[in-house]
Amino acid sequence: MNRIKGSFFIKVLIHIALFLSGLTLLIGVYHIYNFTDSYSTRVTDFKETWEFQSKYLKYVERVAVYVDYREKGYNGSISYDSSSLDLSALFEKEVEKPESNSNTQESQKDFDYYNNILNQPGSNFVYYVRNLKTGAVYYSASLEAEISKLTEEYGDKAMSKYLEKVKAENSSYLIINTDTEKFATNVNKKYLELNDGVDYLNDENLNWVIDCINGYITADNEGNAGNRGSYIVCTTILNNLPNKNDEFGTMYRHFQELYVNYRASLYPVPISFVLLLLFFILTIAFTGHKRNTNAIVLNSFDRIKSELGFLFVVFGIYILFYTAKALSSFIYYNLNIEFHFIILIAYSILYPFCMFGLLSLIRRMKAEVLITNSLLHTVFVKLNKILKQFFIQKSITFRIFILLAVFTAMQVLAFYLYHRPILFSRKTEFLLISIPGYALLLYYLIRSGIDYNIIREETKKISEGNLTHKIPVADMHEPALALGLYINNISDGFSAAVDEKVKSERLKTELIANVSHDIKTPLTSIINYVDLLKKEKLDNEKANGYLDILSSKTWRLKTLIEDLMEASKASSGAIVLNLECINLVELVRQSIGEFEDRLASHNLETVLNIKDEPVYIMADGRSTYRIIENIFSNVNKYALSGTRVYVDITTDDRTATISVKNISASKLNINSDELMERFVRGDLSRNTEGSGLGLSIARSLASLQDALFEIELDGDLFKAMVHFPKLDRYTNEKKIRKETENLT
Template identity: 40%
Template sequence: MRDNKILKTISYIVLPILILIIVMSFAYTDIREEYDYMMSDSYFDSNNFAKKYMSNLQEVTYDLIYSQSDYSTMDNKTRLLYRTSENYSSISLKKDLFLVIYKDKAITNVSSETTIDGIKNYINNEEGEHLVSINGNLKSNPLNYYINYYKGLLNHSYYNNNNKSTEVQTAKFEDYEIYAVYTKEFSMENAEGQIVSALKFIKNYENVVYTSIPICAVLSIIIVVYLIISIGHTKGKKEIDINDLDKIPLEIILTIAWLTIYITVIVISHIINRFFGQEYYKLCISSIICAYLIIYTVVMISATTFVKRIKANMIVQTTIFGKIAMAISKLFKKIDESSKKVSKEISISMNNATKLILWTSVYIVIMVLIVAIFFRSIFVAILIDACITIYVIYQIIRRIKSFEMIEKHLKEVYEGNIDKKLNPDDFCPEFKNMVMYINDISNGFENAIQEGIKSERLKTELITNVSHDIKTPLTSIINYVDLLKQENIKNKKAGEYIEILENKSHRLKRLTEDLVEASKASSGNVKLNLEKIGITELINQTTAEFEEKFKEKGLEIITTFPEEETYIKADSRYMYRIIENSFSNIAKYALKDSRVYIDVKTDINKVSVCLKNISAEKLNISEEELMQRFVRGDKSRTTEGSGLGLSIAKSLTELQKGKFSIRIDGDLFKVELEFDKVKA
């Protein structure tokens, strides 16, 4: 489709015709209104026609009355004036003959006869509509009643120049003798008749004209689009077909085109002004068509080459303006490159201090030079100096800003916020490398932390999975030990062994449970459900849970609580775990029949809980060691407990933003908890 030559040629030929049809159709709709009344068949019986016809006659009578000379004498009594038809044409009828007699003068357009009577006869014998009026009596009147209305048009006052004096005389309708004949048909000899007949013809096909406008418009749009798409594509070639015309600068082509159109329009308007409305209408029409074709061709040629250039992406290269712009940008690039080279060489060989001194001196020299050059107008010099200074200050400020941004970022990294990255493009070239190094460092940090989190999570997962695997066989062990116990075993020793098995299997169960919990708590892999918790309430509840265990050991609990309940924000269940672990520690390791002190103290924004008991065993172990996982007060590890209790309690406390610490003072064992206070 794109490279079909025939289709293209047809498009080029059809397009002007379509445009012409559109223009003509619009012109028709425009002219139609003006000529509407002339196109109807009853025009010749209308008021309009009567008026026009009568004003023609009026003009004739003017000529008759005012004309002084050039009468050819036909007979003695009457002097006769001839008038050619071209001076008499407000309506152009196919046949329009007249003879008007006033006093001793007469005027006619019949040239074949020389006597008045001859002319009278001639007119009377002609076929057509006859209008005869003799001394005010209408003898024959095709214009019916209209004529009476327009009779007055023939009355005039005029100055009669006698030899003696000038007097005003009046000519009236009754003073004329009029003989006229005409046909109810327009003359085809001049433009008006042609237009009317053409319009009459077109009127029969008016619907076609109206519908042709949108059809032609759509068709021409399609053709234009097709041409735009297909221009420049020829068979067997992928590239756009470029000829010599397309290499001429576009400005030249456009100028030539504009000149051609301008000249054509001027010439055509002269021709039309000169000749339109007369017999030269054929010349007018042919020259209009000629001009149209010239303009069309010129427009098409320039449009085609423009589209081709756009398609071949050479609009810049083939315009003078584009060439100049390209040259300028090349020049700028060169300047830029060479200046970069120079500055690079300089920067390699110099440290910052010498650079600063150099630039400062360059700045001063430029300032002085400008003043020297523009010494005549100091104002201009100051203005330019000010501009340069502002630019220099702006550059300095930019660098200071960069420095501040880096400092701020480093502070954030130092505080542990390593998610943020600096964009090197935001900084001046001097800082880019530095910024990149900083980003690398924080990336390294981030990776290390991510790795740490990942391995901690993997560890927790591993421990959880292993504990699941341990639990299944453990279930069987516990169950079957229990079943064994129920068997009636008479051997005393066997009974003892079963007892040991039962204890150990239960310890194993606790151990696995605590292990999972400890790994979760220490890795922070716990979901916290924070709510307002009353410390006193919690300790009372927990004490109740341990009541029997404490009683067994003869432990006396002595509590000191503040008068009002104090609240903290924490997860209720984990908070219980912390207190429970501390209590069970007391229950396990406190000296029999001793006292346990539980104190809750508050200040403005802190709540502290202190648990004190006397250890049953000697505590020859440091506080730090005791807090580690699997370490228990008794090194022999005979008592129940996993050694994870304090470690879990500490991890859980820290997860809830609290502090957990233990103190050993001789045999006094102290657990201290501290949390943020929440308003009641």
């Protein structure tokens, strides 16, 4: 499972699916909201909308006003530009219900306005009006052929045939009889059901239409309302609205576009939401995981403080949002692109950065660093620590707090008296209270600084090795006084501990020397008597074998005692050194020559990496030889047979270094520092002849000569190094000779 979570390819597929499901959901929600913001969800046809109802009533009222003008004798031609489909110029003036106007020229303009609107060729709205008293007929230009044919065929019954045809064939019509004040329509039948009985084609609005046609709304040219008789008014919207460019056609296209998108989004939206939720959960589960590790992997951005990361993401989203908004507005208004494509562009700009910030938040939460890596948490932890320390160190903090409280109170009182003086002028009272507060604060700061400087200087003397030195505390004040007393007590403790340590080391050295001397005296007698027994030439072979073993073990014991005494002297510094200028290269070559046979007997090959030119050091010849001898003796005892021993001498500006490398025959499951302790051997089985003192003696002898003895262990590789201060024989010859003479 961890392998799947850490797969980069699967993560990419999940992010692509998440992006697409989010985009589908966003566009779908936009289409649903866009439709429901304008229409009811129960509306399925354009003619069921409030837009159609209100616009249809508006055109019916225009027919009434138009007929009123025609009955008054106004006539005009229809102005039509066949090269233009933009009808906005026709609707610049909206005269709902024209009032009486004696200005014939203005009335003619109003009539031309309604004439142009109602008699547009190819309009989706057609009207037919007949004056039953005078027989005058007014109808749309598009009905001229149909009305002429019906009149020719049916004569006086032409109107009845036309009305029957309208009722039978048209899905949207309104027929009004002004005499009976009744009307028939199929426009608001479905609309009434969808809008709880609220409609536009109601009695109040249609009575206005009847009154307008009858001339009761506006006066005629003579100022009389007139008795025009009764009318049959028939208005119709053509089926399927063939003209897509008039008002009804434009609204129909807009409705159809919204409705189709709305219907197409009803099913994808819930599916997209489920998929978005699914892929988002997968994204949360997979983020932060990588192959070959179970831990949550954080990137560099995740490690910055949570608040800073949050502000960066919010600021980035803010910038990208306004960038996307500006770009979308430009594209929408200048390139005339569908709005859901604008959503795609804006979503594509904002999605990566928003997801980057969200995934960073998720990784922080999964790694449990969201709170711990925040600035507030850091401030809270530090504040909590300060408060704890405040109460723990109350002997000091309470003093400082009281001092600051007194200083603040004095300053507040000084400013109060400055604005409301009691005895003296405001400046005098302010200075009398304020200056002592500053003087008190300054005195405390200077006194604390002096006490701190005394402690710093006196503790420096103690740190330089003068453990018996005491800090003078007679003139000090709290809290520095307590600190000085504590340091003096520590100094007393250090002095006692050092004295006890020195005494212990001295007694230990004396014990080792005395015991070694006491053991060495009888051991010498044993060795002498063993030699005497060998000279007797005993005939018993077993006795001779026993003598050989006894001789070997006594000599080994003698060597161990001598090494122990030498180690004791070296560690205590009881050895007298004879410092002289020594050629280190020559000394190493001599040592290798003396060990050549013993190394060869263990099948060890020596590889020298030594320059021919001399390397001079100031050292004791005997002690330095003993250091090298102990190293080679260690190699001879513990090196793996059949391997090589590498001996190098390197130099730099200040030091000359001898390094000896070999492969150990036994596993070196031990620390290098521990290996240089007394009686510690690399052979844990202790089957070899070593005493475990050789490396300890070498380190002590090197330290006495200001040299550094080091051991490095790398698996079974053993490397011993000795760093000596280097001398230039030619530039320091006089100095060396003088120091040699002083020592002798």
